[in-house]
Amino acid sequence: MRTTLRPLPPWLGHALRAQRGPVPWSAVVRGALAAGPLLVAALLAGRPSAGVLAALGAMFAGINDRPGSRRAAVPRIGVPALVGAGGLALGTWVGAHAGSAALVGVFALLGFAGGALSAVGPIASACGTQLLVAVAIGAGMPLPEAGWQRALLFLAGAGWLLVLRSVLPSPSAAGAYRFDGERAAVAQVYAAVAGLVDAAGSPRATAQRAALTAALDHAQDALSGPRLRRFAGSREERRLHAQYAAALPLGEAATALAWAGSPLPARASEGLWRLADAVRTAQPCGPLPAPARSDAALRALDEALLHAAVAFDGPVRGRTRIAPLPVTVSATGPDDQPREAGPQPLHTRPRTPVTALRRVVGPAGREYGIRVALCFGAGAAVAQLLHNAHWYWLPATAVFLVKPDLGPLASRVLCRAFGTVFGAALFAGLAALLPGLAGPVALVVLGGALIPVGTRHFAAQTAVVTVFVLSLVMVGGEPQMALARIGETLLACAIVLCVGHLPLPVPGRGGGAVRMRLTTADEAAQAYVLHVLSGSDDRAGRWTLRREAYRALAEARTAIDLAAAELSPLARHTAGTEDVAVTLEALVDTTTSCAVHLDDTGRVPEQHAERIDALLAELTA
Structure with missing residues (x-):
């Protein structure tokens, strides 16, 4: 007679779980x-x-x-x-x-x-x-x-x-020692994009998309912080920012490929793995094998690879203005300031004192x-x-x-x-x-x-x-x-x-932190959807909104997972938030795929429009 082991309670499972990684x-x-x-x-x-x-x-x-x-x-x-x-x-x-x-x-x-x-x-x-x-x-x-x-x-x-x-210095740093954390973070972004392309059409795709979001968040944090000069004097620093910016359209194309749900040949991710190694070792990437251009997402991936090759091996301008990379999320839309020519790093509006x-x-x-x-x-x-x-x-x-x-x-x-x-x-x-x-x-x-x-x-x-x-x-x-x-x-x-476990006299139910982050994620997702469906050709603004949406969703997902592992008197306050997060993630994924097809054909595919309408109706309900 077989005995089935009951799973541990979530709070106990969390207590027994530790982060892993090298010392x-x-x-x-x-x-x-x-x-x-x-x-x-x-x-x-x-x-x-x-x-x-x-x-x-x-x-x-x-x-x-x-x-x-x-x-x-x-x-x-x-x-x-x-x-x-x-x-x-x-x-x-x-x-x-x-x-x-x-x-x-x-x-x-x-x-x-x-x-x-x-x-x-x-x-x-x-x-x-x-x-x-x-x-x-x-x-x-x-x-x-x-x-x-x-x-x-x-x-x-x-x-x-x-x-x-x-x-x-860090013993693992390649190139200038002061860029050890930045270099590793940007390299991980390219590795995560490659992992998402490899996982397309498999059950691992959702987890790999979450890993890409985490890698982009970490790289955005790593490239933020104080600088001695507004105009960076370091050629290597400017190249790192350009390499990070070049990863944004690659991530967009990889998300669209994962959304399509069709397995891809290994050749599709080979160039991405080479780019990850190039960042990690501070070496030129060399020739990149191009993926097949059989559909809109693969064509977008190929074009993004060409732009990335320029960011890796092309010339870097002498006085590139490096914009700050705040780590906070804002759902108010892209910056209205005019953008300079050439590859620019992603930048979101810093959180204002009013927002805080x-x-x-x-x-x-x-x-x-x-x-x-x-x-x-x-x-x-x-x-x-x-x-x-x-x-x-x-x-x-x-x-x-x-x-x-x-x-x-x-x-x-x-x-x-x-x-x-x-x-x-x-x-x-x-x-x-x-x-x-x-x-x-x-x-x-x-x-x-x-x-x-x-x-x-x-x-x-x-x-x-x-x-x-x-x-x-x-x-x-x-x-x-x-x-x-x-x-x-x-x-x-x-x-x-x-x-x-005390019931507090706060307006509304408990679990305010979860609902706050879920509201922020909803606002960011709605702003991204409106921008894409408006037909705007401001791609930099679109990538900014996409980053904000995915980052806000990651923060909401973390808060929801922690709340769900509480004892029942606390966990019941956030019941149903998991379904909302899943719907928002599907909405942002669908909108990303829609944006890639919109670039390729100039129109919103009917399949994407119907799916977006259904998801928006589900959120409203």
Whole structure:
């Protein structure tokens, strides 16, 4: 008799799933060279508390030190560090001047502001988290430094890791070392286009189209960020932007081929694989085998390959203006500014302050802000009642636990509890084997090196951070506090579980973050459809709208998948959103295929028009 194994609950399956990939050795080296040396320098100077603050800044910067380009790392690490430094100064002042009741009220107000700010985007989410954690540390950690000194030391630690991120070369970089992240990201775009062409007519096509969207999103992020000059002086940088821009029509043609659903010969993707290798190795692409020109999508692929060959091996103008590549999504349409001749990189309108404010005060911002306010305030209140010397651990832990982008609520609570227990036990054992001051310092160096690996799973990250923080506590002159850390974490887990399942007095139902992203995706898809059906020959504008639509859909899909893995009291709020996302994806895919045929014949094919009408009617219903 065969027994059928029941699938794991989604929240438990998420807790057991970790990101995969090669070890980011460059980030490991940076982590080892960040907090540890700063701590040693402070100890040699007789200022251990200063070293603790600088090491904390380096730790938070290490958590935000994700794979990608150096230029994209500047806002991703630097902006949250600036906000965290301000939070440390503010928390120091609040802790010195506010009584217990007033402190709880201030924490609740700041929790609402930090939570609402997190609805704007990933960097804003990191800013909100660092603000609240730094406020708790500033208010509760007994250190001799004044508030402004604490802020500067925290900022120095984060700045030191950012300096390491900017100057240390990557051993895998081809060509100029400063373009390692950009080059790998653009190469992955061409590989994803080739994979989508290979998957046409197979069940893998949908997954490969999603992989292409992810690769384009990552490349767009990698090529964004600050520059020293508006007119780029680097020939290699200009060529990378041209190569990224050349991938956009290739992706459009590949999507149309996948939509048609007919298998293609291997020759169709051979040139795309060669382009991916050319970007990765910083070498000319050479002659490219052209695909057969038997239909509109294959003809579009062939023409895009010819343009890409020019971007790879042709001359690059001396003063090409490189437009910024904001990572945010806007559904307002292409830029109305005149475009220069020649290949231009994709650029979308940056998110305006008005758009960001709408997200902050919208249903998603209010809903998350209230939950963070309740968790942060309740954590401070319970900690104050317990009169624990490290009371700030409780509200700071609650801030991390309440973050929805770390996974479903039950999953992240389980991971946090397990990671803390394991990390505290590991620290207790290592501290017994490594007595004296050298032991905790060595654990700080080890923890800094392991943070880039630990970020792949919340439990692993929690364990590493637990060892790191407990080591800093001992360096600061306090006894071993592993049991206290476990107790504070379990209390925070209980608070967040209770608050996370409370029905909140927010207009509309729960799941505001999912509906906000789905609304953005719907607006972006509608704008793209209108542009294509209008018959406009502005191809650059069309590619911009297409990128915005697919990016918004990817963000909505991520939010929907996370919400669906919640326990039923929370998951029921987003029931049916999966069907809407599927319909929107089909609408954008169909519109992309329609655009390719419109370029080829000058008219909208009847098959595409009927399909678009049916999908629009389904969305309306």
